[in-house]
Amino acid sequence: xxxxxxxxxxxxxxxxxxxxxxxxxxxxxxxxxxxxxxxxxxxxxxxxxxxxxxxxxxxxxxxxxxxxxxxxxxxxxxxxxxxxxxxxxxxxxxxxxxxxxxxxxxxxxxxxxxxxxxxxxxxxxxxxxxxxxxxxxxxxxxxxxxxxxxxxxxxxxxxxxxxxxxxxxxxxxxxxxxxxxxxxxxxxxxxxxxxxxxxxxxxxxxxxxxxxxxxxxxxxxxxxxxxxxxxxxxxxxxxxxxxxxxxxxxxxxxxxxxxxxxxxxxxxxxxxxxxxxxxxxxxxxxxxxxxxxxxxxxxxxxxxxxxxxxxxxxxxxxxxxxxxxxxxxxxxxxxxxxxxxxxxxxxxxxxxxxxxxxxxxxxxxxxxxxxxxxxxxxxxxxxxxxxxxxxxxxxxxxxxxxxxxxxx
Numbered sequence: 001x002x003x004x005x006x007x008x009x010x011x012x013x014x015x016x017x018x019x020x021x022x023x024x025x026x027x028x029x030x031x032x033x034x035x036x037x038x039x040x041x042x043x044x045x046x047x048x049x050x051x052x053x054x055x056x057x058x059x060x061x062x063x064x065x066x067x068x069x070x071x072x073x074x075x076x077x078x079x080x081x082x083x084x085x086x087x088x089x090x091x092x093x094x095x096x097x098x099x100x101x102x103x104x105x106x107x108x109x110x111x112x113x114x115x116x117x118x119x120x121x122x123x124x125x126x127x128x129x130x131x132x133x134x135x136x137x138x139x140x141x142x143x144x145x146x147x148x149x150x151x152x153x154x155x156x157x158x159x160x161x162x163x164x165x166x167x168x169x170x171x172x173x174x175x176x177x178x179x180x181x182x183x184x185x186x187x188x189x190x191x192x193x194x195x196x197x198x199x200x201x202x203x204x205x206x207x208x209x210x211x212x213x214x215x216x217x218x219x220x221x222x223x224x225x226x227x228x229x230x231x232x233x234x235x236x237x238x239x240x241x242x243x244x245x246x247x248x249x250x251x252x253x254x255x256x257x258x259x260x261x262x263x264x265x266x267x268x269x270x271x272x273x274x275x276x277x278x279x280x281x282x283x284x285x286x287x288x289x290x291x292x293x294x295x296x297x298x299x300x301x302x303x304x305x306x307x308x309x310x311x312x313x314x315x316x317x318x319x320x321x322x323x324x325x326x327x328x329x330x331x332x333x334x335x336x337x338x339x340x341x342x343x344x345x346x347x348x349x350x351x352x353x354x355x356x357x358x359x360x361x362x363x364x365x366x367x368x369x370x371x372x373x374x375x376x377x378x379x380x381x382x383x384x385x386x387x388x389x390x391x392x393x394x395x396x397x398x399x400x401x402x403x404x405x406x407x408x
Contacts, residue, residue, distance in 0.1 A: 183290040185297035188258060192307055192384060196360060201378035205252065205371040206260035206292045206387045210236040212272040214246055214368055219279050220272070229268060236367040237343040245344040249368065250280040252375040253287075260292040260387070295391040296400070305403040307361065308332050314357050316350060316373065317341055317365035317388070322396045331405035335359045341366035341373075351376055359383065365392035 145164040153159055183191075188204065195202035213230040217223045217240045226233075226240060238245055253259060261284075262269035277284055291297065298304045308327070313334045315323045320337035327334050338353050347369055354362070354377060362377050362385040364370040374385035394400035 180284070180289070182261075182263075183258065183288060183294075185294060185301045185303060188290050188294055189298060189303035189307065191258060192386070195384050196307070196311060199382070201382045202258075202384045203256045203374040203378035204258045204260070204290075204294065204386045205256045205374050206294065206389060207253070207273065207371070208262060208292055209268040209272075210238070210368050211249060211371060212268065212276060214238050214240065214242075214249055215276040215280065216272050217241060217246065218243065219246070220275050233368075234343075237341070237369045239343070242344070245368075248344070248372055250282070252372045253277075253280075254282055255375050255379065256371070257288065257378070258290055258294075259287045260290050260294045262292045295387065295389050296394075299391060299395075299400050299402065302403065305405075308402075309405055311360040312358060314338070314354065314359035314362045315365075315392070316354070316362060317370075317392060319365060319392050319396060323363070323365070323392045326396055326402075330402060341369055343367075344369045344372065347372055347376070351380065355381065361386070363388040363392065365389055 149159070149164045149167055192202060192204065210230065210233060213221075213226050213233060217226040221229075223241045230240075233240060261273055264270060274284065298307070309332070311333065313324075313327060313332060315321075315327070315334065315337040316339070317323070318340045320339040324334050324337045335357050338350055338357075341350055350366075350369075350373060360383065362374070362383055364373050364377075364385055365388040366373060370387045370389070374387050377383050377385040391400055395402055
């Protein structure tokens with residue numbers, strides 16, 4: 001080890017020097033007493049002085065030192081009584097304080113262990129959350145299925161080895177006659193193709209949770225509940241309460257040629273769809289229904305490229321410029337685009353701009369306003385309009401594929 005210079009030695013703090021001095025004294029003391037103090041540490045320590053046991057008891061954070069006899073002297077609060085203040089006892093007391101002085105700083109140890117402690121706490125919290133979720137899921141699954149079935153079973157009777165799924169499967173046969181067909185992607189493609197070839201108007205719209213919640217507010221649900229469920233509605237183009245837009249949306253559904261609806265029976269999808277249709281007096285059996293994901297299905301099954309080929313396309317929406325550029329790069333014919341669409345209040349302006357455009361097919365990606373725009377473009381201008389939705393974004397970023405036009 002390299003020796004310290006006098007200059008460096010002189011700069012040591014007085015506390016460091018004191019600690020080293022105490023450590024040296026302790027080592028010398030232990031050598032003289034052949035180990036001196038017992039190495040065992042506990043809340044009740046045992047020392048030995050002149051062959052007699054000395055017990056150390058700590059209660060409520062205070063030290064009590066006694067020689068083991070009933071009349072022995074005591075040390076309270078770490079202060080020795082005069083009768084026991086000899087050198088060996090003082091050395092015994094000094095060991096604990098010296099160990100504290102030469103041990104790592106408690107705050108530093110805490111700081112080092114803090115990330116590990118936090119990680120352990122996070123892991124414990126995550127385990128508790130997972131366990132709570134699992135318990136809640138099991139209870140919800142039970143209450144939504146087996147508990148309902150159990151309430152149908154008469155008193156003092158059981159239904160052994162039959163699950164709620166078995167009952168549903170058996171009962172489904174009784175209601176299968178009420179199944180209602182939806183148009184496939186191939187059938188929707190055929191309808192659009194015929195309309196484009198004959199020059200007749202056609203609108204394809206799609207209903208999701210945004211449209212359902214807009215129709216539901218202040219009709220079958222209070223506005224506050226709809227705001228709670230549909231915090232995203234302003235981003236989709238509607239700020240509720242907006243009764244005029246709600247009525248315009250219902251009118252657009254009545255007049256649309258093909259209506260895409262969700263197949264999910266979730267409370268925010270089919271759970272709202274049929275109640276709102278009943279409220280507005282719209283009979284679903286009078287609508288030509290397909291899935292609300294028909295835009296994606298047309299793309300995935302290769303029909304979209306066939307529809308766009310040889311047609312003049314008008315893109316409408318906030319990403320219409322990017323969509324138009326992408327279509328041009330793929331060799332499709334486009335007219336100019338209309339962008340942006342600033343909610344349902346912007347519909348009159350968009351329709352006025354569209355009136356001056358020459359196009360065969362409008363691709364409208366504008367949230368909830370798209371439903372109204374598509375039906376209005378078809379009715380007013382005799383064109384084909386498709387509610388294009390987020391498929392526009394997927395095509396722009398390359399997550400959805402569109403085959404380029406093949407040169408003849």
